[in-house]
Amino acid sequence: MYDYDLLVLGSGPSGQKAAIAAAKLGRRVGLVERRDMLGGVCINTGTVPSKTLREAVLYLTGLSQRDLYGSSYRVKDEITVSDLAARTQHVINRQTDVIRHQLARNRVAIITGTGRFADAHSVWIDGDSGRESRITFDKAIIAAGTRPARPDSVDFDDRTIVDSDGVINLQTVPRSMVVVGAGVIGMEYASMFAALGTKVTVVERRERMLDFCDEEVIESLKYHLRDLSVTFRFGEEVASVEKHQTAALCVLKSGKKIVADTVMYSAGRQGQTDGLDLAAAGLSADRRGRIEVDANYRTAVENIYAVGDVIGFPALASTSMEQGRLAAQHACGEPERPMHELQPIGIYTIPEISFVGKTEEELTDSATPFEVGIARYRELARGQIVGDSYGMLKLLVSPQDRRLLGVHVFGTGATEIVHIGQTVMGCGGTVDYLIDTVFNYPTLAEAYKVAALDAANKIRNITRLDR
Numbered sequence: 001m002y003d004y005d006l007l008v009l010g011s012g013p014s015g016q017k018a019a020i021a022a023a024k025l026g027r028r029v030g031l032v033e034r035r036d037m038l039g040g041v042c043i044n045t046g047t048v049p050s051k052t053l054r055e056a057v058l059y060l061t062g063l064s065q066r067d068l069y070g071s072s073y074r075v076k077d078e079i080t081v082s083d084l085a086a087r088t089q090h091v092i093n094r095q096t097d098v099i100r101h102q103l104a105r106n107r108v109a110i111i112t113g114t115g116r117f118a119d120a121h122s123v124w125i126d127g128d129s130g131r132e133s134r135i136t137f138d139k140a141i142i143a144a145g146t147r148p149a150r151p152d153s154v155d156f157d158d159r160t161i162v163d164s165d166g167v168i169n170l171q172t173v174p175r176s177m178v179v180v181g182a183g184v185i186g187m188e189y190a191s192m193f194a195a196l197g198t199k200v201t202v203v204e205r206r207e208r209m210l211d212f213c214d215e216e217v218i219e220s221l222k223y224h225l226r227d228l229s230v231t232f233r234f235g236e237e238v239a240s241v242e243k244h245q246t247a248a249l250c251v252l253k254s255g256k257k258i259v260a261d262t263v264m265y266s267a268g269r270q271g272q273t274d275g276l277d278l279a280a281a282g283l284s285a286d287r288r289g290r291i292e293v294d295a296n297y298r299t300a301v302e303n304i305y306a307v308g309d310v311i312g313f314p315a316l317a318s319t320s321m322e323q324g325r326l327a328a329q330h331a332c333g334e335p336e337r338p339m340h341e342l343q344p345i346g347i348y349t350i351p352e353i354s355f356v357g358k359t360e361e362e363l364t365d366s367a368t369p370f371e372v373g374i375a376r377y378r379e380l381a382r383g384q385i386v387g388d389s390y391g392m393l394k395l396l397v398s399p400q401d402r403r404l405l406g407v408h409v410f411g412t413g414a415t416e417i418v419h420i421g422q423t424v425m426g427c428g429g430t431v432d433y434l435i436d437t438v439f440n441y442p443t444l445a446e447a448y449k450v451a452a453l454d455a456a457n458k459i460r461n462i463t464r465l466d467r
C-alpha cells in the first residue's frame with residue numbers, strides 16, 4: 001500500500017484546495033512544503049503581503065481621504081518600513097495559522113521539506129536534516145508555483161536591486177525607484193511607492209501596459225499615477241541593471257541611463273520545477289518551467305496532475321484554488337463541473353481596477369455590436385461620501401439581446417463590486433434586471449443601475465431611428 005492516496009507538492013492556493021478537497025472525499029492526503037513557506041507565494045511573498053502593504057500605504061498616507069480633507073492630509077508624516085512591515089507580518093502570521101488549522105482539522109499531513117520525484121509513485125523529501133526520506137503515493141498533484149525570473153544581466157543584491165520577493169523586505173522607503181516591467185506586479189508596486197512619495201520610473205518594453213484591460217481605464221490609471229509623479233518609459237527595454245555604491249544604474253537598450261535608490265525587476269516569473277526532477281517521473285517542463293496539462297489538469301503521466309501558476313496562464317490565486325479543487329476531484333474519481341468561463345480580473349493598483357467579460361476592443365475586433373453605459377462615482381452619493389471623484393463603472397451591453405458583455409470598474413471597491421456584474425452575466429441576466437432591481441442607497445453598487453439606465457437610454461435612441 002502507498003503511504004498516501006494523494007500527495008500534493010506545494011501549499012499555495014492550488015495545493016491547499018487540492019489537499020482539502022481530497023481529504024473531504026476520505027482520502028489519505030500528504031502535503032509537502034518547505035520550512036516557513038506554508039501558504040505558498042500567495043501568503044508569504046505575493047498576493048497577501050502586497051495587498052496588505054497596499055492597505056497600510058492607503059491608510060498611513062491618507063491618500064484616499066485627500067478629496068475630503070485636502071491634498072496635504074496625512075495620517076503619519078514620516079512613514080517607515082517598520083510601520084508597513086508590522087501590518088504585513090501580522091496578516092501573514094494570522095493567515096498561516098488559519099491554513100495550518102484548516103489542514104489539520106481535515107487530517108492532511110503536512111510534510112516539511114523539499115520534494116523531488118524518485119519515480120512516478122514516490123518522492124524524496126529533503127527535510128533539512130541532511131537525510132532524505134522516501135514517500136510513496138498513488139496520485140500526486142504538483143502545485144509548486146513560480147518564482148521571480150532573474151536574468152543574468154541584472155545585478156540582484158536584495159538591497160538596492162530587488163525582485164517582487166525582495167521589495168517587501170526593503171530597509172527604507174526609497175526616494176527614487178525604477179520599476180522594470182509594467183505587468184500587474186510592476187504596476188501594483190509602482191502605485192504603492194508613488195503613493196509613499198517615491199519618485200517612480202516605469203520602464204516597459206511594449207508600447208502599452210496592461211493591454212488586456214479597458215483602454216479608457218488604463219488611460220485613467222496612467223493619469224492618476226502621473227499625478228503622483230510617476231514617469232513612464234514605454235517601448236524601452238532594460239538592457240542591464242548595475243549596482244553602485246549608493247544607488248543602482250538602469251541601462252536601457254536605447255542608451256538612456258536612469259539612476260535610482262532602488263530598482264525593482266518585475267518582468268515575469270519562472271515555474272519552480274527545476275528542483276523537482278520531473279524526468280524521474282517521466283515528465284518535463286518548458287523553457288519557463290511550466291508543465292503542460294489536459295482539461296482535467298492531468299499531466300502526460302496518468303497519475304500525476306499539475307495546478308496553479310506552474311501550469312501558466314492565468315496564474316492567479318483565484319483561479320489556482322479552483323484548479324486545485326477540480327484536479328483533486330478528478331484524481332479521486334468524483335464527478336465535477338468545469339470552471340465557469342467567466343473569470344474576473346482584479347488589479348490592486350491605486351486606484352484599483354477590475355473587470356469581467358469582454359473589452360470594447362475585443363468586441364470591436366470580433367464585429368460584435370455593443371452599447372456603453374457609464375456611471376461616475378462623483379455622481380453617486382456614496383462616491384461623494386467616500387471621497388472618490390474619479391471612480392467609474394462601465395457596462396458593455398448587447399443592443400440585440402440586452403445581455404451584459406463586459407463590466408469594467410475603476411476606483412474604490414472595484415474588485416468587490418465587479419462580482420455583481422459577474423453574477424448577472426453568469427446567470428444570463430440582461431441590463432433590464434439592473435434597471436428593474438432596487439439597490440441599497442447610498443452604495444457604490446448603485447453605479448450598476450445608473451450605468452444600466454445610461455446604456456438602455458442609448459439603445460432606445462438608436463432603436464427609434466433604426467425602425
Ligand SMILES: Cc1cc2nc3c(=O)[nH]c(=O)nc-3n(C[C@H](O)[C@H](O)[C@H](O)COP(=O)(O)OP(=O)(O)OC[C@H]3O[C@@H](n4cnc5c(N)ncnc54)[C@H](O)[C@@H]3O)c2cc1C
Pocket residue numbers: 009010011012013014015032033034037038039040041042043045046047048050051113114115116143144145146164185272275276307308309310315316317318319320346348
Ligand atoms: C507580488 C504578487 C502579487 C500577486 N497578487 C495577486 C492578486 O492580487 N490576486 C491573485 O489572484 N493573484 C495574485 N498573485 C498571483 C498568486 O500569488 C499566484 O497565482 C498564486 O500564489 C499561485 O498559487 P500556487 O498554488 O500555484 O502556488 P504558490 O503560491 O506559487 O506556492 C507554491 C508553493 O510550492 C512550494 N514548492 C515549490 N517546489 C516545492 C518542492 N519541490 N517541494 C515542496 N514545496 C515546493 C513553494 O515553497 C511554494 O510555497 C500575485 C503574485 C505576486 C508575486
Ligand SMILES: NC(=O)c1ccc[n+]([C@@H]2O[C@H](COP(=O)([O-])OP(=O)(O)OC[C@H]3O[C@@H](n4cnc5c(N)ncnc54)[C@H](O)[C@@H]3O)[C@@H](O)[C@H]2O)c1
Pocket residue numbers: 180181182183184185186188203204205206236237238239266267268269314315316346347348
Ligand atoms: N492582482 C493580480 O491579480 C496580480 C497581481 C500581481 C501578480 N499577478 C500575476 O503574477 C504574474 C506575474 O506578473 P508580472 O507582472 O511579473 O509579469 P508579466 O509577465 O505580466 O509582466 C512583465 C512585463 O515586463 C515587461 N518586460 C519584460 N522584460 C522587460 C525588460 N527587459 N525591460 C522592460 N520591460 C520588460 C513585459 O513586456 C511585461 O509587460 C502574472 O501572471 C500576474 O497575473 C496577479
